[in-house]
Amino acid sequence: MPTYTPPLRDMQFVMHEVLDVTSDFKAIPKYAEADAETINAVLEEAGKFATEVTFPLNMSGDAEGCTLNKETHAVTTPKGFKEAYHKYVEGGWPALSCDPAYGGQGLPLVLNQCFYEMLNSANQAWTMYPGLTHGAYAALAEHGTEEQKQLYLHKMTSGEWTGTMCLTEAHCGTDLGLMRTKAEAQPDGSYLITGNKIFISAGEHDMTSNIVHLVLARLTDAPPGIKGVSLFIVPKFNVEKDGSLGSRNSIYCGGLEHKMGIHGNATAQIVIDGARGYMVGQPNKGMQAMFVMMNAARLGVGNQSLGLTEVAYQNALAYAKDRIQMRSLSGVKAKDKPADPIIVHPDVRKMLLTAKAYAEGGRALAIYCSVLLDKAHNHPDEKVRKDSDEMLSLLTPIVKAFSTDNGHIATNMCLQVFGGHGFIKEWGMEQFVRDNRINMIYEGTNTIQSLDLLGRKILGNNGATLKKFGKLVAQLVEEEGVNEKMAEFINPIAYLGDQMTKFTTELGFKGFQNPDEVGAAAVDYLRVAGHLVHGYFWARMAQVALREIAAGNTDPFYQAKLQTARFYFAKLFPETATLMRTARAGSKVLMDTDAALA
Template sequence: MPIYKAPLRDMRFVLYELHGGEAMTELPGFEDFGRDLVEPVLDEAAKLCEQVLFPLNRSGDEEGCTLANGVVSTPKGFKEAYDRFRDGGWTSISCDPAWGGQGFPNVVSTLVEEMICSANLSFGMYPGLSHGAYNALARHGTEALKEKWLPKLVAGEWAGTMCLTEPHCGTDLGLIRTRAEPKDDGSWAVTGTKIFISAGDHDLTDNILHLVLARTPGAPKGIKGISLFLVPKYAVGDDGAVGGPNGVTCGSIEHKMGIKASSTCVMNFDGATGWLIGERHKGMRAMFTMMNTARLGVAIQGLGIAEVSYQNAVAYARDRIQGRSLSGTKAPDKAADPILVHPDVRRMLLTQRAYTEGCRALAAGIARELDVSQRHPDPKVRQAAEDYVALMTPIAKAMMTDLGSEVANLGVQVYGGHGFIREWGQEQYVRDARITQIYEGTNGVQALDLVGRKMPADAGRALRRFFHPVQAFIEAKVEDERLGVFVQPLAKAFVRLQQATAQVARAGLARPDEAGAAATDYLKLFGLTALAHQWARMAEVAYARLDADGPDTFYEAKIATARFFMDRLLPESSARFSAVMAGGRSIMEFPDDAF
């Protein structure tokens, strides 16, 4: 049977030893969030995920969601688990106290979110979508809208969704046909059909607040004519009481490859009453607030799947006996040695470990900068942090979900034939992970966002938020006797990244297809370099702790994993660099009719 144990030791290392989490108490509003408060919260989150959410993961996958007589039902146990989740305050952990939230730093909620995704990704979709709706409404809604809708959303009594995709358009939202007609009371009548709506309908909450993109009468064509509306499933009176249906129905639920316990719905809006969020025709601005939050959340989904797959692969490799070690018998009391002794199994496990721990370090660093961008008193510091988060969002989303899927597939490979069998649990992680590379903008779209928007914006200002600190670290540590073996490979990858950046910028100006053809390889080169930077820093911290406190298996393993990453995984950056520099001719000049 599958297992899961929250990696609290590594989370504390990343939060406090790598990223200086204790300093977050210096940010306005975070004065009370010292270790004495944060660590017990992480402990409680671990218990909830291990004991309540994880046991429902496989059964939820087996049962899935159902639609009968217009009612969507989640799998057995989900409603009770959600009630415990809500009553424990987990829906409000990082929300503004002004609306009933607990106001925890994003870096803390990110670690909690990882645990949820490892334990039960399908379950995590419900509160995750609600939090995205909260962010968009809190930032762009009027005070009247926020006062009416946010407290219940924050408390988890009501849920939220984002309704973008339509049957004829996905990424190209300028093609949407859903329309909103003005009503005499200032509200709008919303009519149209949306598809692939995660958590679109369910039985976990008393109401669901849909954030719907629609076109108003006379709106300009394309995305410049899109507005965003809040459309509840049920009407709500002035006293906050939930009333009757509001013209919002679930037409069907999708039968999916994975995340089967998350209801993915076709949603029909038939003159449903809604309210404008933000400015008319500025809906994409408001929706991107939600989408950027969601993209970072999806990155954490990839990380969560990677962690639980790795844990199970290690457990299996310790127990499964098969063959003898190439260097001589290691378990003479058994009929064969555990497969953990075999070089290729160790290669797969170390690949899983290096990617998972590296991604956790990177994710926590991005979340830390997100807190700085929102809380630091110095506008220049806030802007620098905001630039960094904007730059790293598409990289994190694409890289961490690609790696999450790769790690899950490696988990199946470690299991061999048993990995292909449902009751062992590994194949579910492969199925669940696959969607993360697709939704909230496919990973190819993330790469285009990186090279087409983030890289050239403000004359490359965001790039400097990454390049300058990495350059400074390399210059300061490259001659260090112990760190040189980590910093020198980082330096080589960093030079490749700089050269590739210049190539993409130069070629893209003359021929946009060149930038598009290079985008995915460039993003992966960037991501590998970012992970290398994190691993070099982790090795530095580990050495310092060993010097101060003496032998410790945890820190020794950090250094060994860092060495494996530099030796065996970072060399991929050379191949990605070569692909970028090769240009796009072999892609774009292939005859269309030859496909």
């Protein structure tokens, strides 16, 4: 059986020592009283909930899965899931970062970010039930009418109701302009929605009395393509004007997908048979509202892989310290044992450190983004709001794609540390690998994220936002450039920062001549950008660690941070050189291959 310990110390390090999040919160009136002591106390309790309530259900939920009653269309979640959710609601956890106007606690999003990282480490499949509700809440809070907000957000904030996003149809994945689900206007202002959706996470379950589906559909007179898509609230049970539940709506689960992982989450095929729906936002402008939820989900998916990377690393580390096999190449290390612990072997350490470096770098990025999101929505200065939103827009595809790719690398390496035992279910490692694999696919595949980053977020504004991130790198370089102890961390990001301008301009010029050049380079480009971002945060973490050590702090935490930073820059960051070379190789070797792919 695997184990899990919430990484509270590392979260506190990033929040308080590296990013100083409470200083940002002091400038936001609604968060002015959110001090470090409050944040730490809440997260300590959150860690207990994750480890004591949801983690024990992870392996059993994976083995049992969800069950569909084909006659009633009801879905039963694995044993203990419903009871764990009730404890989640009783503890007030759904309301953590929600608006007090709807019954929320009004705490900064960084608390929700860290809590959900721990929940994802503990049980990703379970966490998806309440997790999707946050995105639906955000979409309605920003684009819903006042009546819709009052009718739905209170119950979603309390956790009495959950939410979903219903986008995908069997014939169209990411290309939502091809969807066929129809919406017919009714005299009372509602709509009758008809269609079929697939891959709907948490689309049906027994945890709550109602599910608020946000459904993309086309009006009967809608223009073709993505410009003809509207968004609708389609509740499982119709909601009366007083907030009570009315009749059962004609939206139901027609089947459950049989999946590689996240077995404890009901991935539903949803049948919508003339269900009553209510438009969110403007006609044919549904993607504007849905993107609020989709962007929240993309940050959430990166967080899922962060959680799995952390828990996989913890278990691989414990195993490597305990498992004895062969002797160290440099001589016997455990003289009282017939063999040495496998942690003495260089490649085992490389696998462990890879997972550790990606977890800690990913955590810094995720927390930084949660602060950007809070500033974008709540800062009193319009310029700060705009700048934060712009930076978050740039970093979102990196969080989603780079973190999930790294999660795939890390969970597989951690399984490898276990050798043959990693392939056996009882150790839990193979579940982490399986559960993580979907994270690279849903909410826009990582290739889609790469195209979004290079094509839209960077080339779309001639690299303006990338240059703003480059200024952050340049400021750090200027601040620490003469510090010899920081050279091993500063020089690589200074060099790559300079290279990025030329690299991006070159790809943009080639893409202008032939758009396939962007498609051919995008995936490699995102990983280069991901390393620049991770490198920046690793340099900042090393900066803090060096300062603490210089001040006489003997806490081994800081030495560990420096050693991990050195590993990252020596063994992982150099991948950028290869990636830039392969990105520059162009599209011809991919597209001029009709004979090879005949």
